[in-house]
Amino acid sequence: MQGMWASERRLTAIGRTALSMPAKQAMVDRQLVPGVTVLDYGCGRGGDVRSLTQMQFNASGWDPVYRPEGPVVPADVVLLTYVLNIIEDPEERLQTLKRAWELAGTVLVVSTRLTWEKNKVKGEEFADGVLTSRQTFQHLFGASELRKLVQEVTGARCVSAAPGVVYAFKSDEARIAFLARRIVPDAEWLASDDTTSAITAVVDYMEHRGRLPRLEEMPQQLAELLGHLNGSDLQRLVRRSADPGKVTDGVNRSTLTTLLFLAVELFHGRGPFGTLPLSVQLDVRACFSSYLEACKRADRLLLKLRDDIYVRGAMRASKVGKLTPTALYVHRRAVDSMPTVLRLYEHCAAIAAGRPADWTVVKLRHDGRAVSWLDYPEFDTDPHPKLVSSYSVELRSLDTSYISYADSANRPLLHRKHEFLHPEDLDVPKYRRLTDAEVRAGLYERPHLIGTESGWEAELNRCGRTLRGHRLVRAVGTADVPSPRRE
Structure with missing residues (x-):
């Protein structure tokens, strides 16, 4: 990874006491799960390796400066964390990315610094980046530039997991499973400790999903509690107990969610039916006459996005x-x-x-x-x-x-908070009462002034009001300011 350019790459290595953002994102996205092997390729001082090892992961790291010893062993998950942006030679960048891809068994997680950080990187223009006074190099990537580069080198369809973090999967099944988890919610099963509560949990699943679950979809404990019932008996008990209206709502919900997933999948490259996660396959069978029909409807949905x-x-x-x-x-x-x-x-x-x-x-x-x-x-x-x-x-x-806007002295702010929420959100009545009180006090008569902290504070002073939590009260020592009469 160290080429002829000889910038001080070692100085870019950060001593971490907690997981890096890309490693945290991979955990949130269930790419880092118990049982997988992890290689941090270009691990610097090894902070992520230490943290993952403490969390009982089988993690190893390699770095040309800080951990050059020993063979580089392939792993299920390879992390290439803030490495590409410090390499001056574009060809070496490609070779490093290619080598990381070769080492990955399931997924490669690539992360770089992005162009919006340019105000934090001071130095002179050098090659396609900046050479700092410490003789370190930074090439700041555009988000689409990073995704395009990883796709070109790996030949895989890549997904942007977060700004500056790209996943390249070794198989379409793994990529599609990731997309499905982001769009199709995992079932939330009711707690069960006997046959009756287990049946209740299945009824709840059917009302939310619009179909009966397969045994493979159930938590192990639930499946064991229902193991003495044959399939037809369980179906009869569940259908007898389920609310037909809720089941219909569940079918509609699953239909729309499945269309959403299939449309997103087309946007990103759709695979054959057999590559879909089992739960999605079952939703397709329950909600559509065929996979072809579901795909056609999803295609129409994607076309509508252009209208x-x-x-x-x-x-x-x-x-x-x-x-x-x-x-x-x-x-x-x-x-x-x-x-x-x-x-x-x-x-x-x-x-x-x-x-x-x-x-x-x-x-x-x-x-x-x-x-x-x-x-x-x-x-x-x-x-x-x-x-x-x-x-x-x-x-x-x-x-x-x-x-x-973290360091801004006059940040933008929100009004009428209830309008951003679902009408049935529990906080809506409280927020609406505040809005109504502010309207009556005349605080929204000059909307062009109230979008920032200073403008809003000036209007509160003009109207003689102050806020106590989500209550608007008269400011101490002020008279009421009447609002203009409207006919």
């Missing part, structure tokens, strides 16, 4: 979210309640450029195709939460951008 009129209509018809003249804004808790074409819109952006780990509200632009994930970490506790960061992807060009 501006259809997308705008879906946004207007959405039961969740705040619609503005340019975009629909939806809280994270309400995203799954958007029309399916809008869920597809968000998923396509996430697969193309990576969905950030921290976000609160998604913005779907209806003039063109662009998605932004906005982070308001204090949404639930702050009556007017402040924006901390925004990560955006333009779907036609796959250009990405990131803006941090």
Whole structure:
């Protein structure tokens, strides 16, 4: 990995006391699970290797400076973490990526620093990057540039797991299983300790999924509790107990979720029926006359995503979210309640450029195709939460951008929080009461002034109001400011 360019690569190695972001993402995405072997290729000082070993993973690392000894042993999962961006020679970059791919048995996890970090990298232009005063090199990647490079070298269809993190899978089955976990929710089984409660758990599954589960889909304990019943007896007991209306709702839900998955899969390269996870195969059989019919309907859904009129209509018809003249804004808790074409819109952006780990509200632009994930970490506790960061992807060009407001003295903030949520969200009444009180106090009469912290504070002072949690009260020592009379 060390070529003739001789920059001080060793100085870029960070001493970690916790898992790196890419390793954490791989754990969240269940790429790092008990039993797999892990190789950190270019491990630097070995922080991830130590952390993974402490977590009982069979992890090893190799680095040309800090761990050059011993053979490099292939592993199920290979981590190539912030290595490509410090290599000056583009050809060496390709060879390093190729070697990491050869060592991976199941999946290669590639991560690099991205272009939005350029303000953190000071130095002179050198080759296709920057040479710092410490003689370290950085090539900052665009999100789409990284995904394209990994695809070209590996020959595999790659998925952006997060900004700056790309997965390259050795098999289509593994890639499709990953996509399915992101789109088709895992079953949440009710606790069971006897036959009666086990049957209740199966009834609950059927009402949520719209079909009976196969034995292979059940938790082992549940399957053992029901082992003495034959299939027809179990079906009769469950169908007798299930609410027909809930089962119908479950069928509709599974139908839409399956269409969403198949549309995303086409966007990313659809495989044959046999490569689908078992639960998805069973959903297809339960909800459609054939896999061909399901694929055709999913194809039509993907085509609708290109239709501006259809997308705008879906946004207007959405039961969740705040619609503005340019975009629909939806809280994270309400995203799954958007029309399916809008869920597809968000998923396509996430697969193309990576969905950030921290976000609160998604913005779907209806003039063109662009998605932004906005982070308001204090949404639930702050009556007017402040924006901390925004990560955006333009779907036609796959250009990405990131803006941090963490150090800003006058951050954008939100009003009318209830509009971003599902109407049945438990917090909606509290947020709506606050909005109503603010409207009565005249705080929204100058909407062009209240979008930032300083403007909002000025309007609170003008109206003689202050906030105590999610309650609007009169400020001490101020008289009421009457609102203009409206006829």
